[in-house]
Amino acid sequence: xxxxxxxxxxGTPTATGGPIVHGFPHLETVRAxxxxxxxxxSADGVARFAASVRPELVDFPDDxxxxxxxxxxxxxMVQHFRLPDARxxxxxxxxxxxxxxxxxxxxxxxxxxHARFRTDRRDVGAALAHEVMHVYLHxxxxxxxxxxxxxxxxxxxxxxxxxxxxxxxxYREEAAIRGERLMMSAYKxxxxxxxxxxxxxAKRAVAFGDDPEPWFRSAQARDAYRAGLARAxxxxxxxxxxxxxxxxxRRYARDRRAGASGADxxxxxxxxxxxxxxxxxxxxxxxxxxxxxxxRARCALCRTEFGVDT
Numbered sequence: 555x556x557x558x559x560x561x562x563x564x565g566t567p568t569a570t571g572g573p574i575v576h577g578f579p580h581l582e583t584v585r586a587x588x589x590x591x592x593x594x595x596s597a598d599g600v601a602r603f604a605a606s607v608r609p610e611l612v613d614f615p616d617d618x619x620x621x622x623x624x625x626x627x628x629x630x631m632v633q634h635f636r637l638p639d640a641r642x643x644x645x646x647x648x649x650x651x652x653x654x655x656x657x658x659x660x661x662x663x664x665x666x667x668h669a670r671f672r673t674d675r676r677d678v679g680a681a682l683a684h685e686v687m688h689v690y691l692h693x694x695x696x697x698x699x700x701x702x703x704x705x706x707x708x709x710x711x712x713x714x715x716x717x718x719x720x721x722x723x724x725y726r727e728e729a730a731i732r733g734e735r736l737m738m739s740a741y742k743x744x745x746x747x748x749x750x751x752x753x754x755x756a757k758r759a760v761a762f763g764d765d766p767e768p769w770f771r772s773a774q775a776r777d778a779y780r781a782g783l784a785r786a787x788x789x790x791x792x793x794x795x796x797x798x799x800x801x802x803x804r805r806y807a808r809d810r811r812a813g814a815s816g817a818d819x820x821x822x823x824x825x826x827x828x829x830x831x832x833x834x835x836x837x838x839x840x841x842x843x844x845x846x847x848x849x850r851a852r853c854a855l856c857r858t859e860f861g862v863d864t
């Protein structure tokens with residue numbers, strides 16, 4: 555089975571079995587989401603979420619009352635995202651998606667989770683993280699046009715603000731008995747691919763030193779995180795960043811002489827001389843610095859400092 559069609563509204567998509575999309579097809583939107591987040595909250599606002607949701611806070615044992623436990627985990631998300639006067643009423647029913655929230659003025663919000671969570675509680679925290687994030691973004695007035703991009707924004711911000719590691723941990727491949735046959739079943743939550751979740755979590759780990767890898771129960775989630783980490787590390791080795799590799803530096807020097815644009819940088823003439831424009835490796839806001847060799851640059855949006863060789 556493939557990933558489901560992306561729905562209208564605020565439902566959390568779910569995939570249960572069959573080929574799951576991998577790689578980084580949504581990376582441009584993910585990066586735009588990080589820029590939008592920093593613009594809306596500021597560097598200080600984002601830094602308030604330097605600590606992730608702890609796994610023991612969302613553990614949901616089978617002997618805990620279903621509704622009381624769901625309310626407790628929902629409160630964890632409300633408190634983590636610092637939502638004032640927000641009461642989440644959680645129910646369960648059969649539906650296409652893993653979860654859905656009714657976005658109203660509040661102070662009560664009604665969240666529906668898929669009926670499967672009645673008996674399989676491992677990912678209740680993940681589904682609630684996504685739905686409570688919808689409420690948070692609604693209150694912030696932060697949204698992207700179109701259902702697909704808005705859901706990618708929701709997944710990205712959930713991960714970057716410390717609760718999205720749960721969504722990645724919901725990705726797993728397990729043996730399941732169907733009839734008399736033993737088959738592998740794949741499962742995930744969210745619009746981002748597993749590797750894209752890993753990428754956002756890796757960006758967060760670099761920014762805050764908050765590495766979620768020890769919390770993953772799923773071996774597949776751990777692998778996806780490492781793949782995302784490798785992609786995030788590439789962002790730190792792109793010219794004109796000083797950590798760029800030899801081949802990339804040589805290509806950059808050739809483009810600078812010709813005044814040609816590269817994949818991530820472009821040159822412009824100014825009264826004071828040549829300048830180069832490139833995306834911040836943390837928030838992807840574009841930065842302009844004069845071409846004067848090795849200097850320290852500081853992003854005005856996220857305040858990240860890094861060495862560049864222009």
